[in-house]
Amino acid sequence: MGRLSGPLHDVAQDAGYEQPPPRMGFFTDTSVCIGCKACEVACKEWNEVPEDGYLLTGMSYDNTQALSASTWRHVAFVEKADGPALTDLGMPGVGLPGAATAGTVHEDQETASGDSAVRWLMSSDVCKHCTHAACLDVCPTGSLFRTEFGTVVVQPDICNGCGYCIPACPYGVIGKREDDGRAFKCTLCYDRLKEGQKPACAQACPTESIQFGELDVLRERADARLAELHAQGVEVAQLYGRDPEDGVGGDGAFFLLLDEPEVYGLPPDPVVTTRDLGSMWRHVGAAAAVLVGVGIASFAGKRG
Numbered sequence: 001m002g003r004l005s006g007p008l009h010d011v012a013q014d015a016g017y018e019q020p021p022p023r024m025g026f027f028t029d030t031s032v033c034i035g036c037k038a039c040e041v042a043c044k045e046w047n048e049v050p051e052d053g054y055l056l057t058g059m060s061y062d063n064t065q066a067l068s069a070s071t072w073r074h075v076a077f078v079e080k081a082d083g084p085a086l087t088d089l090g091m092p093g094v095g096l097p098g099a100a101t102a103g104t105v106h107e108d109q110e111t112a113s114g115d116s117a118v119r120w121l122m123s124s125d126v127c128k129h130c131t132h133a134a135c136l137d138v139c140p141t142g143s144l145f146r147t148e149f150g151t152v153v154v155q156p157d158i159c160n161g162c163g164y165c166i167p168a169c170p171y172g173v174i175g176k177r178e179d180d181g182r183a184f185k186c187t188l189c190y191d192r193l194k195e196g197q198k199p200a201c202a203q204a205c206p207t208e209s210i211q212f213g214e215l216d217v218l219r220e221r222a223d224a225r226l227a228e229l230h231a232q233g234v235e236v237a238q239l240y241g242r243d244p245e246d247g248v249g250g251d252g253a254f255f256l257l258l259d260e261p262e263v264y265g266l267p268p269d270p271v272v273t274t275r276d277l278g279s280m281w282r283h284v285g286a287a288a289a290v291l292v293g294v295g296i297a298s299f300a301g302k303r304g
Helices: 038-047 109-116 134-138 200-204 215-231 277-303
Strands: 024-029 073-080 093-095 117-126 144-146 152-154 210-214 238-240 253-257
Touching: 024 117, 024 215, 038 073, 038 200, 117 253, 134 144, 200 210, 210 215, 215 238, 215 253
Parallel strands: 024 253
Antiparallel strands: 024 210, 073 117, 093 117, 144 152, 238 253
């Protein structure tokens, strides 16, 4: 592997592939997500991911709660009772108890619900397939590897269950199955990619909220969509994980958000946790050299 941080033009070449195909990834446009969870179901069916229970938190309609070893796609339902929606995006809006009845999902929420509106922010989260993936750096067995498409995949058959990758991920994506002991996460349907097919979640998404393709093309498409929303007055709309200059060198799966990242449970400024690994080892080496020097000097002084 090469650099541990900063922009990286071709992650597959950096991983040793001589003539890799274009880097592939996801652009998730949360402004058109309807929370149907078709992506969750398609992911589980295709990848044979076990069910992870149906216990509701009592705080949301969301039953899967977060990404885990048994939830590789997670549709978040974020309910905000903080005033009117920003524009008519075709998203559902409801009035608070005692407020006027909200309009249909196709009406302007500000007009329909007034100051008592509840905004539903929905977003289908997934592994980010980082440019600089700390999970790769810390895996002792090579279970985690970079594919020719630039994605990051776990090979369960050689995972020893050490769990080093779990705290290394700045997004909290990777988890271990309690009855198995091994780590699992989204593979971006590597088996389908090798056959020229879309990942199952993108294939199943009815609104094209989840868009799959060449990462450079997706970035251009996301920039155009962001400009469109800003022109409509949705100033809070922002791209998350699109910037190659960010703390992970940009993500292979990035998002258009309608609020701050923290609202969606995403870290506001993620940094690859192994970024300073090189300098740390240099400092350790320097300290060890000093100790050796002190020891030699002490030994030589006693002999004298």
